Amino acid sequence: MDVGQFTSPEILPYWNRTYYILIKHHDGIVSRYAELEKVHVKIGDKVRAGQAIAQVGSVLNPEKITDASPPYIRRLRENGNQSMLHFEIYKGMPTTAEDYLGGNSFQSEKPESLLDATPYLKETML
DSSP, X not given: OEEEEEEOTTTSTTBOOEEEEEEEOTTSEEEEEEEEEEEOOOTTOOOOTXXXXXXXXXXXXGGGOOTTSOXXXXXXXXXXXXXXXXXXXXXXXXXXXXXXXXXXTTSSOOOTTEEOOHHHHHHHTO
């Protein structure tokens, strides 16, 4: 397991500081949970299904969103939707593509080990 910083006001002024957790599964798949405010586990912990590992944080600081912020960020502020869970699945430990900001699936540059999480999510919802 790895824990690290995910977003920071030093990168974008309208972001709050959030964290991520990487969990390595027995089959070599690594899940990444991000946009977390409080982390309840530490590096080296073993986790089990259903265990609370963290609390989702508020990604955006509405007081720092201005007319110069991207339109989709301004819309999120208007809708009052500043919290989200960011979830990714990797084959092995993630590598980073230089221009990849996690969760921006519309970008052309993505880590090679990034997998489509849709089948996994559908399986867990059955």
